[in-house]
Amino acid sequence: MSELALIIEDDEDLANIFAEALRGIGYAVEYAVDGKIAQERLRNGIAPFLILLDMHLPHISGADLLAEIKQDERFAKTTIIMTTADARMGETYGDQADFVLIKPISFVQLRDLTNRLKPKG
Amino acid sequence: MNYLKRFLIISTADPDDARKRKILNILLAGTGFVSFLAILLFSYLIATSRLEMVETSLLLYGSIATFAGVTILYAINARYSGRIAASIFLIFLSVIFAFSDSPEQVSSGRALFAFTIPIFMASILLTPASSFIFGALSSVIISWLALSIGLTPNYPAIIGFFLIAFVSWLSARSLEQALGELRIINVNLDRVVAERTLALAESLSRERIEAGRSQAILNSIADGVIVFDKKWNATLANPAIRGMLDIPLELIVNKNFRELIEHPRLSPRSRGLLLAMIEHGTQPIGFRIEWSEKTISVSAAQVYDNQKQNTGTVIVFRDFTREAEVERLKSTFVGIVSHELRTPLNAILGYSEMFKENVYGPMNEKQVNMADRIIKNTQRLLGLINDLLDQAQMEAGKLTIQAQTVKTADLLESLHGLMDKSASDKSLRLTSEIDPDLPDALTGDPARLQQILVNLVNNAVKFTDQGSIHVRLFRQDDSKWGMEVSDTGQGIPESETHFIFDTFRQVDGAATRSHGGFGLGLSIVKQLVSLMNGEIRVQSKLGEGSAFIITLPLIIPEGVSARWRNT
Numbered sequence: 220m221s222e223l224a225l226i227i228e229d230d231e232d233l234a235n236i237f238a239e240a241l242r243g244i245g246y247a248v249e250y251a252v253d254g255k256i257a258q259e260r261l262r263n264g265i266a267p268f269l270i271l272l273d274m275h276l277p278h279i280s281g282a283d284l285l286a287e288i289k290q291d292e293r294f295a296k297t298t299i300i301m302t303t304a305d306a307r308m309g310e311t312y313g314d315q316a317d318f319v320l321i322k323p324i325s326f327v328q329l330r331d332l333t334n335r336l337k338p339k340g
Numbered sequence: 341m342n343y344l345k346r347f348l349i350i351s352t353a354d355p356d357d358a359r360k361r362k363i364l365n366i367l368l369a370g371t372g373f374v375s376f377l378a379i380l381l382f383s384y385l386i387a388t389s390r391l392e393m394v395e396t397s398l399l400l401y402g403s404i405a406t407f408a409g410v411t412i413l414y415a416i417n418a419r420y421s422g423r424i425a426a427s428i429f430l431i432f433l434s435v436i437f438a439f440s441d442s443p444e445q446v447s448s449g450r451a452l453f454a455f456t457i458p459i460f461m462a463s464i465l466l467t468p469a470s471s472f473i474f475g476a477l478s479s480v481i482i483s484w485l486a487l488s489i490g491l492t493p494n495y496p497a498i499i500g501f502f503l504i505a506f507v508s509w510l511s512a513r514s515l516e517q518a519l520g521e522l523r524i525i526n527v528n529l530d531r532v533v534a535e536r537t538l539a540l541a542e543s544l545s546r547e548r549i550e551a552g553r554s555q556a557i558l559n560s561i562a563d564g565v566i567v568f569d570k571k572w573n574a575t576l577a578n579p580a581i582r583g584m585l586d587i588p589l590e591l592i593v594n595k596n597f598r599e600l601i602e603h604p605r606l607s608p609r610s611r612g613l614l615l616a617m618i619e620h621g622t623q624p625i626g627f628r629i630e631w632s633e634k635t636i637s638v639s640a641a642q643v644y645d646n647q648k649q650n651t652g653t654v655i656v657f658r659d660f661t662r663e664a665e666v667e668r669l670k671s672t673f674v675g676i677v678s679h680e681l682r683t684p685l686n687a688i689l690g691y692s693e694m695f696k697e698n699v700y701g702p703m704n705e706k707q708v709n710m711a712d713r714i715i716k717n718t719q720r721l722l723g724l725i726n727d728l729l730d731q732a733q734m735e736a737g738k739l740t741i742q743a744q745t746v747k748t749a750d751l752l753e754s755l756h757g758l759m760d761k762s763a764s765d766k767s768l769r770l771t772s773e774i775d776p777d778l779p780d781a782l783t784g785d786p787a788r789l790q791q792i793l794v795n796l797v798n799n800a801v802k803f804t805d806q807g808s809i810h811v812r813l814f815r816q817d818d819s820k821w822g823m824e825v826s827d828t829g830q831g832i833p834e835s836e837t838h839f840i841f842d843t844f845r846q847v848d849g850a851a852t853r854s855h856g857g858f859g860l861g862l863s864i865v866k867q868l869v870s871l872m873n874g875e876i877r878v879q880s881k882l883g884e885g886s887a888f889i890i891t892l893p894l895i896i897p898e899g900v901s902a903r904w905r906n907t
Binding site for chain 1: 678679682683684685686687689690691693694697699718722742787
């Protein structure tokens, strides 16, 4: 069974590229195009192995989502990769996420990173 | 007394003349008074027929004549000339003495001494030397009287007269000299006093003018000003502060600083800043406070008087509301640009990589090559946008320097990771070294140090066509370390070395076109270095190469081997 990755990203192209990178190495991928949809998906019981979280999101901000995820026991083992174009945002919330990727994010870079995160065997 | 004074004193320009005429007046007054008494006495005696009529009448007429003469002399002395009056008086006196007794007595007897009076007085009333004239006159009188009665002139008395004249001359002369000197001293003293008084008056009026001018300036400037004494009591506030804070001046002046900052319109954060300013004596050049809806910039300066004594603090308040809004908008704009420009570029980059990585099926070599060029150009564009954003952030004062532990080896390792390819693409060698006495780890901002090195190396690659680029990290002394990037490139003309750190500047227009870029790289490096309290300088020789040398404060993080500290 493939590991589930949730991509929370409002830019369709980026979401597409991230999805290709993750699918290419065997992740099952789900999208959420804004904070509200992401919140509903997470509350409805999906338990992703990996969350790719953009900080600039419509409706509910990445920071609020991050706080909610961190409080939820179910996501204790979930790897959180924060993506942002704003280096200062990375500095502020960096310690709450497992990884911070500053945009522009390279397809190869993301693919290699998430490949390493995959459980062995 | 005043009346008497006015009667006696004659005002003339020459103080010596005035003095002499005053003495003459006293003598004349005395003589006049005595003759007046004589007139009364003799009139009484005649009226009561106590004495023989003829002689008494003569005495009465003599007294009247004397009184009249004295009055005339007084008039001459007062109106016309002291010298003439005195001469007539003394001659008159000598003549009276000549007939005051029998010729024997006058020429060599008891009346002889009376002549010493005009001789002596001549030296005082006329000139000192005139005592000799009256000595001679007296000698002539007594000799003539002696001869008229068949006696030999009294030579010892004549010698005596001249001796007295001589002594009178000496003493009067000394007196006049002493008086003259005294007068000069007085005149000088008067002049000094007058000068001092004038200077004092001038400085007082100047001070008044200055004070008035300062007050006028203070009243008309748009910035709010409050002056505090050493105990932080407000002693002075200008009208602008009233408009800015919208509270009456009475609520500011004479109030203590601590009382003022309790005002509810001041935000708690601002209160803390102001309190810190007075409690720790730390006075940043300028900081912002929020007063209701307003943003106000505050700057404080110590006030020193002429004796360099601290007399308090002056605080200048400037309404910064509009500027703060503009800054906020600028910051928002920067944020939007950073997001909105980078997102599509990220997409271009990602799709190009996917082509190159054969995600959409196998690509031929030419296609991979094209994808590579798209990636490279996109990265260049991203680099330029990053430079612009950094520049904007630095201008807004938003770029901050972190204090973290930096491993020197990591700096060079990632520099090679980022720049080796650019160098080898131009067939250049990128080499690096770390001086052995530089600690392995030091305190700094790893990302910004990296940025400095990348910008410098990027610059070196851009302006070097063959040869190598060398990066060296070194320790300068106990308190400084440095980074040096040298190349074997075209070099920088000396006339341009002062401008190369300017924003949007490259050496000559042609170079700008052939090398591309905004010319922001070095400007950013320079600004980052100064944010780190460091210095940057450039050494360059045209046609041989350039070296950029940066020195930074050396701070060794806790826990780093003591070996490094003692070097």
